Amino acid sequence: MSRLKKALRRVFRLRTLWILLALLVLAAVGLFGFGMHMPGSSHAGPMPALDAPGRQLAGELRRDVEKLAVEIGERNVDHPKALGLAADYVFEQLSETGLFVERQTFTVRGVPCQNILAHAPGPAPSVFVVGAHYDSAQGTPGADDNASGTAALLALARRFAKKPRQRSLVFAVFVNEEPPWFKTEQMGSVHVARLLSERKVSLSGMMSLETLGYYQDGSGSQKYPAPLNLFYPDRGNFVAFVGDMRSRDLVRSSIGVFRQTTAFPSEGGSLLGSLPGVSWSDHWAFWQHDVPAIMVTDTAPFRNPHYHEASDTIDQLDFERLSRVVHGLERVVDAQLVDR
Secondary structure, three states, X not given: OHHHHHHHHHHHHHHHHHHHHHHHHHHHHHHHHHHHOOOOOOOOOOOOOOOHHHHHHHHHHHHHHHHHHHHHOOOOOOOHHHHHHHHHHHHHHHHOOOOEXXXXXXXXXXXXXXXXXXXXXXXEEEEEEEEEEOOOOOOOOOHHHHHHHHHXXXXXXXXXXXXXXXXXXXEEEEOOOOOOOOOOOOOHHHHHHHHHHHOOOEEEEEEEEEOOOOOOOOOOOOOOOOOHHHXXXXXXXXXXXXXXXXXXXXXHHHHHHHXXXXXXXXXXXXXXXXXXOOOOOOHHHHHOOOOOEEEEEOOHHHOOOOOOOOXXXXXXXXXXXXXXXXXXXXXXXXXXXOOO
């Protein structure tokens, strides 16, 4: 009888372990499902022909990327002259919109580093921030990362400078997002998030524009950190809206508007911030101040083989698709500026 009892206990323990394991798997799937369930559906099938304003926007985006990634080139603390030229170009472009523009300057390794902020005031006290970093990683001209995001921000600033709005808007262009400054006190967006906090600005949310110009239609062109590969498509033809669990409402509202207004593939997720890639941009700095913040991206290293390489050049980018994305983001920001 004792042998039988021991065998039964072993069976019971094994079954209990399997049940616990199954529950853990179900909980994980439920957690991911909760964070990945987005309103609407991604656009599928052919996209309509790009209209005249879309073609004009594509040319505008190309011009700004060409200035930053071709004419100026690699821009970081190791290339201080280029870094300064890029900051000056961003300042000039934002100033031409008629918005009030300010520089926030600090020094790293003896090099002046500048964040550029353009303010579009509205009557409501809350402020929505649209941000992008203009520096590039060491050894790369940074066409996709992140001249594409900076060009998208400049295009949005030009359009919103002329629009009435209920909520205030800040266009923030950051320095020092790239290593070795990422997630350190020398990261530009850390300085901006702290500045706005010290000014007691009421932030409704933040959207970081990060690597937006690289798209591929081939099967297997899109990768993910596990287990996201089980839930998302394997073609790198979409733009992604990404945030942490605390930013779920902002992720959902943003992608919801994008899908309603824009014939372009899109995916979204509010995920664990510890997952590789989820925190990899300037929105991370705003999380440190409990501000809902998301990243809009082509997913960078999970798609683009030229990420942080010398081959991240302008000829790798698809400006027609980037134009469609920026058009959709204009609608997304419009929706965020309604005072609710």
